[in-house]
Amino acid sequence: MRPETGMSATGFPALVLFDLDGTLLDSAPDFVATIDVLRAQRGEAPIAADQLRPHVSRGARAMLAAAFPRLDQAAREALVPPFLAIYREQLARHGAPFEGVEALLAAIEGSGSRWGIVTNKPEALARALLPLLGWQARCAVLVGGDTLALRKPDPLPLLHAAQALGVAPGDCAYVGDDERDIIAARAAGMPSVVALWGYRPEHDDPATWQGDALVASAHALIDPAAWPRPR
Known part of the structure; x- marks a missing residue:
């Protein structure tokens, strides 16, 4: 496949890759609901949303550490499978795309560029979200945390997404709300955008x-004009 190059005619990168949780999707309410089920099973009160929200982009283990600080690592690790099973039932029931995301995706599509998702969320969970958000026919590529042997902050998932669509890494841009996103983009040779509206x-x-x-x-x-220029 011949690589696409440069920006679209309207100035967007040829391919925009996004992190998912904390960048495209305000999924914290779904995770709060998930944690509350686990806490109720242990006879504990619901968690304050502000206590969990800063840890969402760091994944299940970081959220479990915030929700159950008195448990040791092994006990929290045992909670990962039930956490993921409960979360699957909560997908998109409480959360929604961040304000402005739908308009942004429409603008990228309208420019002739494409967009995709590179997330550390398990691929099956990320893929299950797409139809719930109406994105299944719009997202050009999706790479999850278990799609490949390595995940962010390694650049491999970003490079894989670009290669899958025949776009040179320097003609992409990666948008994320976590430092791992920016490390991965820099290592991949992609311009990076820090999403300050996310979780940290x-x-x-x-x-x-x-x-x-x-x-x-x-x-x-x-x-x-807000986008960094190709490398």
Whole structure:
């Protein structure tokens, strides 16, 4: 397949790759509901959303550590399978795309560019979300955390997504709310966008991540001028 190059005629990257949780999708309410089921099973009170929200982008184990700080690592590890099983039942029941995301995706599509998802969420769960959000026919490529042998912050998932669509890495852009996203993009040779609207612990400073652009809202990315230029 001949690689696509450069920007679209309207100024968007040829391929925009997104992280999922905390970038496209405000999934924290689904995870709060999931944790509350687990806590109820153990006779514990519901968790405060603000206690869990900063850990969502770090995955199941980080959320379980925040929700059950008194359990040791082995006990929390045993909760991962039931956590994922309960979460599957909560998919998109409480969460929704972040404000501006739908308009942004429409703008990318309208420009002639394509978009896809590279997430550390298990592929089966990420793929199950697409029809619930109406994205199954729109998302050009999806790479999950278990699709390949390595996951972010390794660049392999980003490079795999670009190669699958025949786009040179430097002509893509990757958007994420976690430092691992920016590390992976830099290693892949992709311009990176830090999604400041996402989830992160209070001590994290996105200004130190060396992203190519820091953007406060998905709405701002509807302006092609907000995107970093190809490498």
